[in-house]
Amino acid sequence: MTEYTEIASPGTQDCTPAPPVEFPSDAPIIAVSDLVAGYGDNIILKDISFEVQRGEIFVILGGSGCGKSTLLKHIIGLHQPRQGKVLLEGRDLVSASSSDRREILQRIGITYQSGALFGSMTLRQNIRIPLEEFTDLPSEAMDMIAHMKLALVGLAGYEEHLPAEISGGMRKRAALARAMALDPAILFLDEPSAGLDPITSAELDQLILGLRDRLGITFVLVTHELPSIYSVADRVIMLDKRVKGIIAEGDPRTLRDNSENDWVRSFFNREATDSED
Ligand SMILES: Nc1ncnc2c1ncn2[C@@H]1O[C@H](COP(=O)(O)OP(=O)(O)OP(=O)(O)O)[C@@H](O)[C@H]1O
Numbered sequence: 001m002t003e004y005t006e007i008a009s010p011g012t013q014d015c016t017p018a019p020p021v022e023f024p025s026d027a028p029i030i031a032v033s034d035l036v037a038g039y040g041d042n043i044i045l046k047d048i049s050f051e052v053q054r055g056e057i058f059v060i061l062g063g064s065g066c067g068k069s070t071l072l073k074h075i076i077g078l079h080q081p082r083q084g085k086v087l088l089e090g091r092d093l094v095s096a097s098s099s100d101r102r103e104i105l106q107r108i109g110i111t112y113q114s115g116a117l118f119g120s121m122t123l124r125q126n127i128r129i130p131l132e133e134f135t136d137l138p139s140e141a142m143d144m145i146a147h148m149k150l151a152l153v154g155l156a157g158y159e160e161h162l163p164a165e166i167s168g169g170m171r172k173r174a175a176l177a178r179a180m181a182l183d184p185a186i187l188f189l190d191e192p193s194a195g196l197d198p199i200t201s202a203e204l205d206q207l208i209l210g211l212r213d214r215l216g217i218t219f220v221l222v223t224h225e226l227p228s229i230y231s232v233a234d235r236v237i238m239l240d241k242r243v244k245g246i247i248a249e250g251d252p253r254t255l256r257d258n259s260e261n262d263w264v265r266s267f268f269n270r271e272a273t274d275s276e277d
Pocket of ligand 1: 039044062064065066068069070071
C-alpha cells in the first residue's frame with residue numbers, strides 16, 4: 001500500500017479541502033485510551049493509553065515485532081480497535097459518518113517505509129494524486145500546490161523528475177511533500193530514515209523539525225534510529241512485545257538517565273556517543 005492509497009480510501013464525492021476543525025488548541029490532538037489491538041486471535045497490544053499535543057514530535061519505538069506499525073495503523077483507522085478509542089482532533093474515526101471520516105482523514109498525512117512514489121509519474125503528478133482524489137481545484141492550482149509542497153521540502157525545480165531520477169533521500173522528501181498535499185494537521189511517518197545514510201537521515205530530521213516549527217504540524221514517527229530520536233523527539237513511548245504494551249513514556253534523555261527499567265536505559269544508552277547532545 002502507498003501513502004496515497006491509504007488516505008484516499010474513503011471515497012471521492014465531496015471536493016473541497018477539509019477545513020480545520022473547531023477544536024481547542026490546548027486539547028490533545030491525538031488521544032488513545034485503553035486500546036486493545038490484534039489480528040484474528042492474536043492480541044498484539046493491550047491497555048494502550050497516551051496523548052499527543054498539537055505541534056509535538058512524538059515517537060513510537062520498540063523492538064522488532066512489538067506492534068509499532070500495528071499501533072500506527074489503528075490510530076489512522078486502517079484497523080479497528082478491539083477495545084478502546086482513538087480520537088484525532090477530538091473525533092473518533094470508528095463511529096464517524098462517512099463524510100466526517102473523509103474529513104478526518106484529510107487532516108492527516110502518512111508516509112510508509114514501504115510506501116513508494118509512483119515510479120512512472122513525475123513528482124508533480126505524484127503530489128497531484130491526493131489533490132485530484134479529494135478536491136476539485138483547477139489543474140493549474142494543483143500544479144501550483146505541487147510546486148509549493150516540493151519547495152517546502154527543498155525540491156523546487158524537480159517537479160518533472162521521475163522518482164528514479166532522484167536520490168533516496170530526495171524520494172523520502174518527495175513522499176513527505178505528497179503526504180502534505182492536503183495541508184494535514186498531523187503527519188504519521190513510519191520509519192522515515194530507513195535506508196538512508198546518517199547524513200541524509202540527519203537532513204530529514206532537520207526538515208521535520210523545520211516543518212513543525214514553521215507550520216505547526218504534529219508529527220508521529222515510528223523509528224528506532226537513536227540519533228533521530230534524540231534530535232527530533234519531544235516525547236516517546238516504548239512498546240514491548242512481552243508485556244504487549246507501553247513500558248516507558250517521556251522525553252528520551254530523561255528515560256536514558258532516569259528510567260527504572262534497565263532495558264529502557266540500555267536502549268537509550270546504546271549509541272549515546274554518536275547521538276548525543
Ligand atoms: N496484517 C497482519 N495480520 C496478522 N498479523 C500481523 C499483521 N500485521 C502485523 N502482524 C503481526 O503483528 C505483530 C506486530 O507487527 P508490527 O508490524 O506491528 O510490529 P513492528 O513493531 O512494527 O515491527 P517491525 O519493527 O519489525 O516493523 C507481528 O507479530 C506481526 O507478525
